[in-house]
Amino acid sequence: MVDFSRVQKELQECNRDINVSGISVNPKSDNLTNLIGTIPGPIGTPYEGGTFKIDINLPDGYPFEPPKMKFATKVWHPNISSQSGAICLDILKDQWSPALTLKTALLSIQALLSAPEPDDPQDAVVAQQYLKDYQTFASTARYWTESFAKISSLGVEEKVQKLVEMGFPEGLVRSTLEVVGGDENMALEKLCSA
Amino acid sequence: MAFDIKFCNLKFVSDLGDERKCDHNMTPSIYLNLTKLHYLGSIYPKTDPNGSPLESLDRRKRSLKYHCTPDRKIRPVPSKRNGAAMNRIENDPAGGGCDNAGNDELEEFSDEFKCCVCLDLIYKPVVLACGHISCFWCVFEAMDYWHESHCPVCRHSYNHFPTICWLLHSVLLKLYPKDYQRRERQVSADEKTNGTSSPQFENPTNPTISNDKTTKNVAVGDLLCTVCKQLIYRPVVLNCGHVFCETCIVDSCDGPCRCPMCQSMHPNGFPKVCLVLEGFLEQNVPEEYCVRKTAVNNRKGVTIPGSTQVPEGGQCSSVSIEEYLSNPGRTKVHFGIGCDFCGMYPLVGDRYKCEDCLENVGLDVCENCYKNSSNLSGRFNQQHKPDHKFKIVEPRPIIFLSSEFPEEDHTHVSQEDQTDDDSSHNSHQDLEGGEDIGPTS
Known part of the structure; x- marks a missing residue:
């Protein structure tokens, strides 16, 4: 089972400084395993001005396993599938650590938007x-x-x-x-x- | 300590070099001579043979231990107040009914003492060799079944599960008695549902802190290093949980350093200063700490062990797991089994299992501890007695369930994404579907 008390703490912490980070996480259903995260497109990139929604699914082992995240908003980016929204990011895979949180993961995704890695693509066409x-x-x-x-x-x-x-x-x-x-x-x- | 590994999605190469795919009808003995493991997780396309764990197996491991957490409904967040107030509201549903008592006056604990894994006050602190602290269960859960583990904060590698630091435990209990007791209730309720148990504070050799309720400060007398008999300066915490000054630990060139108090080895490399504990000392007894600082700095010719370059990791009392994987056929690795005495996890070499301990978790020790330690005790509060008998146990066979190993190309063409997702999903179902086929040990 997911450690829900931790998830609740994370949600509060994240939504407390929403005005600074612009990042928010909100539950989709009432069991806290399906969440929606939003990140603003980084300034100075083609994503500026956009608000991107990310589908978050917490596996049973969370926080010892990475959360499953994919873009719900369509986005044109070498490391994000233009079809499914799948994200190619190491911390969402083998580099996950239980000290990371949903917010830090979303921040990393935001950083990925401003610094694409075309040599390690998710979407070959875009790359x-x-x-x-x-x-x-x-x-x-x-x-x-x-x-x-x-x-x-x-x-x-x-x-x-x-x-x-x-x-x-x-x-x-x-x-x-x-x-x-x-x-x-x-x-x-x-x-x-x- | 032992947890069941029943299912995994592995392919192996035997001594003869032939590659086999396995199905559940193959006899376990075939696998005893595992030499090289390949992880073929479809979730982790970037995984290399010696890299990270297989996701689906990892999930099995977690669910084995996690089945107990009750389902919790979300509560609406009332309003944005300060952290402590939020915690208070939060902890009510989290800990169940028993938490309500005394909740009205929870202390606001410092962020330094917040466990990075459970995001709550650290309970039964375990200090890793890199100096980072987590709760006993959080460290245990975060450890790697198959390989060396990594610190959640700095990814420093280690393969021994350290013992609880009782000094820090007493400090936390002194600083935040109510919150710490709330955590205690919470954790023991979890342990009860889990059927597990964590070490109890009872060992008389451990330092205690006088329970003087009049002051919140911890007396200097309770924070002495047992070697130099002075206030601990630049505290390091060893694998056995004992705390010393950094300068009081002798860095022997040939092999791991030993605890001056209990003589047990510290296999996780030379310990780094526990900065949280140091910060606490600086704040709690600023004057005395300052005096110690000047005294140590004035002593010429004393080299601080940490400043001499000690190679990172790799210094273990036993063969490291990575070494085993690159050097097959020599040693046995008991995946999912840990030595109860030194904490090596997974256990490498001969495994001695107590035949008389009846707890589910069992009691296992490595060869080194079996031969060198007279007073063996369990890490999970096992009722082990000196007259209990040990027997050598061979590594448990690993049963392979999935006969199909999806080879995945890391670079996806976008149109394939959907199908990729589907196939990984299917392989999970395969794993779960065959749940009752594995051996029960």
């Missing part, structure tokens, strides 16, 4: 793109963040207004936004390069 064509990788990652990890993205009208204020004609702004699927960053890139 290849990362190595061969970083620009495309970054814009895809940004697009995925925009599409899947934004809790409250700007409304279409606000985006249009923002871009029009930058000096682009409204008609072109609307059509470009439509082409890129509503991503204002990508639209801006496209408008600038046009």
Whole structure:
């Protein structure tokens, strides 16, 4: 059985400094073995501005066995499967230690977002793109963040207004936004390069 | 001490070099001559042959000991208050009804004395050779079935389970009597449901701390090193749980150092200073500690043993497990069995099992302890008597259940992820499905 008194302590500790870390863990059901963690996308990365949800499953041996974690939010990253959300991270496997907690594991995942390891990939397609064509990788990652990890993205009208204020004609702004699927960053890139 | 290993997902290479896959009908004797183990855990794709444990087996081990924890429902967290208040609310459901008594005035214990594993006040402290402290059961649970274990905090490797540090136990009891007693109730309730037992504080040779309730401070007289008869300076805790000044431990070049008090060996390398204990000494008796510090620093020509480079790990009283694996056919490894006297886990070499101890956990000692120690006692409170008889027991056969060993490529193509997950899931089911086939020993 999972050591639930420890899990409860962890939840409190983690949610106490949520304003500092931005990381939260909340139970999904009432038996404390299924939890949902959220991490903010690190600043200065294509994941910036996104909020990523992570599915946490505690095995019977927790904390002596690593928690099972995978992304519930779709994410474009060399070490995270774009299909299943599976994470390739040593501390979630053989480098786990009972002194680690759900919060420290989530912090490591956040660090993984800012420092991908393309040589040890989980998703070969993404890793290849990362190595061969970083620009495309970054814009895809940004697009995925925009599409899947934004809790409250700007409304279409606000985006249009923002871009029009930058000096682009409204008609072109609307059509470009439509082409890129509503991503204002990508639209801006496209408008600038046009 | 012994815990059942019944199931695992191993492939082995015999002396002759032929690789066999095993099914449950093979006779156990075939496996006695195991020489090289390959872990084929589908969960740990990066595992190397001498690396980390197989997840699914590890899970069996845990569940063997964990079946007791009652299911607990979550309680809504009332509001964000300070840590102690939260703990108080928290501990009510955690410890069951018996915890409620005296809960109204729990002390706020310092984070230093929080066990990094159970995140509660350390109960029956065990100090590892690297100086990090955990609870007795937390250390035991975190130890590796198959290989050397690693400190949860710094990953320092060790293969001997240290004895409880009774000095630290008394210090904690003195500092946080209510919280410590709450932990005691909690742990003994767990032990009761588990059918296990941890050592009781009864040995008269262990230092005690006078139970003077008027002051919260521990008197200097209770914190003396038995070698130099002065306040312990830079405390190190040996495998036997005794505490000395770092400078009072003789670092013998040929082999592990010995405890000046009980003469038992300290096999986990030269001990590092226990910083938590040192911090406590500095805070509890600042003036006296400062005096000791200047005195030691002024003594010229004294080398602090820790400063001379001692190679990390590997200094064991016996053949290390890693050595065995790389040097097959020489020694026996008793997976899941530990020596009750020196704490070697898993036990390497000849295993002497007490025939008369009736406890489930049994009493086992290694060859070295059997031959060199006259007064053997158990680590789990076994009622062992000097007239009990020992017999040599061969390593237990390991029964292989899963005949299919999924070879897993570490690099996944994303489309395969889902199928990978499925296959690992299936192999667990196989393991659990065949539960009743293993031997009962």
